[in-house]
Amino acid sequence: MADFEEPCITWRKSTASNSGNCLEVAMVNGSVLVRDSANRDGMVLTLSPAAWSDFLARARRKDAGSQRA
Secondary structure, three states: OOOOOOOOOOOEEOOOOOOOOOEEEEEEOOEEEEEEOOOOOOOOEEEOHHHHHHHHHHHHHHHHHHHHO
């Protein structure tokens, strides 16, 4: 298993996050790594940049839809 706490990995969390229930994201070797900020020793999801872009687009559409209600 890879060590996702390596000093060269910069994990980022949304500045809009007001709680510990959010994701952290890092770019490593052309892949997007995603982990739970509350469980940094847990599983890490590895996505292609295209899959990450698709995820963000779908999340934004869902969020925009919930704000209209």
